[in-house]
Amino acid sequence: MATLCKNCGGPLIFEPSNGRMLCKTCGSTFGVNDIEITDRELLEEIEALSAKKVFGVDDVKYFDCNVYTCNSCGGDVIINNTEASTYCMYCGNPTIVFSRVSKQRRPEFILPFSITKEQAIRNIKATVNRGFFVPKEIKNFDPELIRGIYIPYWIIKADHYNAAFIKGEIVTGSGKHKHYKTQYYGRAGEFHIQNMTLDASDALNDNSSMKLEPFDLSALKDFDENYLTGFYSDMADVTGPKVAAAANVRADQMFREEAMSDVRVKNMNVIHSEPYTVVDDDMIYAMMPCWFVTIKYKGEPLTILVNGDSGKVVCALPFNKALFITLVVITALVIGVACAFAARFLLSAFFSTSSYRHSSRSSGNSGRLFIYVAAAAGSALTAAIKRIQKVLKNLNLTKSTATFKYVKRRQG
Amino acid sequence: MQIFLWMISLAFGLFIGAAISLSIFSKKLDDSNNIGDSTSTFDDVSSGMVQFTHRSTYDTTEYKTQFFRDHGYNSYDRQGIKKDNFQQLDDNDIPEDIPEVDIPLFKPLT
CATH class of the missing domain: 1.10.287 (Helix Hairpins)
Known part of the structure; x- marks a missing residue:
């Protein structure tokens, strides 16, 4: 369901450059909170179909998805299990699937896109052109696919407990009697985690999403469906225990580094650690913006990520x-x-x-x-x-x- | 003897040269092609420093088992640290894992 313009009835999309809702038909702009979404009652008319009905087959290759009718052109819009907002494939109108948002756990906050598609491309070009070993074909890239996607994140508070056993070397003696001696150090302790962001989308590799950080959490807004218009978005599909496990791994890495900086000897490494993380009950569910830009190099797709708020570019490129x-x-x-x-x-x-x-x-x-x-x-x-x-x-x-x-x- | 010394010198020199050269250009490659390779740090996500409850130094690894018995995972029960995580989060709120899809489900724009 599109949010419609009060003046001409055209679909509205969220415009990152000014943080307002823009009607691409008549050019009117509106504040995000000034728009009343009046189409919610149309949910009653939305028809959800199974893969069997959509494709006429009942095959393991297909998974169940829902089909909604675009209220702009009447075309069927197919939504997968976790997508919350998408475009109509026929008329290109931005569409919000309210049933998807309301039936799942509703995000509490959203960090709206503040970087436009054009800015994201400019950031990539500026970064890539500085690369000494980046091939010319990549420097002169032409984006094949650009997607602005809101990625679901958990923002957590937790208490982390850990014990680490560290191996290191100390120098004993001096002059020609100087030599290195191996020592072992035990460090046990705890620290409080606040505002750790963890990607809540199973389909996206954590190693990619982690590098989009840091997000400016002070710029978070109360969640409003209007921010989703014009972009794609996913709902969280990472469950609680997986969140705890991911937090534990990241906190362990941090504890190891802090423990080693507490020891301060030569050639240190942690032999073993035993981390444990207790995540607070009040986890916050938020949507974070990211541009995914796909380019082709030697027939292979390369997906470059751009933080939709800070403009940080994340990728590793093939080299000459x-x-x-x-x-x-x-x-x-x-x-x-x-x-x-x-x-x-x-x-x-x-x-x-x-x-x-x-x-x-x-x-x-x-x-x-x-x-x-x-x-x-x-x-x-x-x-x-x-x-x-x-x-x-x-x-x-x-x-x-x-x-x-x-x-x-x-x-x- | 002279040839032997030259061979040793050359091997040593090339080893040093390769190390220095690779060190210089691997840093340059990292700066050039590995873009945005950073994440949140301890200072970004913690509310202070690590509170170390135990510090010890040993000459051998034989104390490792004892150290973890006293301060590691199995001691967290005794210390009253262990809790049931995520009782508040009902898995029914969250969809099942999405199966892999190898075919495009959506028609491209025409």
């Missing part, structure tokens, strides 16, 4: 491998040859001095220098490999077919 490898190899060769000459000089000094009995001290110093430099290079190499692996892992999220399906399954 030829440029990356060329630069790495050339730089490695230049530095490598310089280091080889330095090493050759040190080795000559090492062998020449070690042949004299009284110079064992300086040969020992040269040997230690080699070991220290090699150890530092080894840890730098490990860190670099981990960094590249992280980029590749995040690239898989951007390429994720699950995210692409989440966006694409919406009509329009």
Whole structure:
């Protein structure tokens, strides 16, 4: 059901640039709270059909969905299990499915879109164009699919309890008696969580939605269906125990970092921790805005996310491998040859001095220098490999077919 | 001997060169292509600092079991911390998981 313009009867949509309801037919604008939705009684006329009725088959490939009649063109609008608002596939009119919103748990708050589709595209272009290794085809992208979707979130308060066993190294002695000793540290404690946002949509990968944070919770508005017009939205399908489990994982990560910063020794890592989170009863159900922009690169869809309030762009992009490898190899060769000459000089000094009995001290110093430099290079190499692996892992999220399906399954 | 020393030096130099080069360009790649890779921090979601109730230092791992017995998950019952989570949230409010759909359900705009 569209919210209709008082002046011309055309459908109204929420306009993020000014936070008002806009009639695209006559250009009138209205405050969100000034609009009375008068079509609720038409719910009586809405017909919900099963997949069997819609497709004429009773097949496991289909799942039950509801069909509503668009009151603008009379076309049937198909809604899946969790969609709350959508567009009519025939006339493109924004449609709100009141039955879906009212029958499910009603969101308490909504963070309205404040970034327009055009701003989202501009943000992506500005960010992508700064990327040194981003291929030209991506820099000159043409969006294939753009969806503004309200994602359901739980905002929780909780108490987190944890105990962590940490391994670390301390330096003992000094001078040539200096050496590293392994120590173990136990830290137990608790902290209070407030306003942790957790994605309540099962279909969207948590690792993607987490990166949209932070959301400006001070800008939350009381939920009003009018904000949904012109956008897609989902209802929460993540149940309570899953919320507790997700909160526990994130709080554990935070506790581990805080525990390690309390210990402050070298080469620390948490061997084991035992987290437990008690989530408060008063969880808040809110809708958060996100633009999903799909582009194609070498035939593969890449889904870029933009926080619909802050404009933060989230994605990992394929990189120009030829440029990356060329630069790495050339730089490695230049530095490598310089280091080889330095090493050759040190080795000559090492062998020449070690042949004299009284110079064992300086040969020992040269040997230690080699070991220290090699150890530092080894840890730098490990860190670099981990960094590249992280980029590749995040690239898989951007390429994720699950995210692409989440966006694409919406009509329009 | 000279050739051997040169070979060792070259291998060592190239190892250092590869480490430095990969370190530089992996950071550049991370900045360039891994966009918005951050999330809320401890300060964003907590109302203060962690209240540490126990701190200890050990020379070996043999105290690990004892540490978790006294302060870990199994001690939360004794401390009266464990509660039944989510009694307030009725699962009937929330739809069942959506099955996977491999075919488009919706016709594209014409």
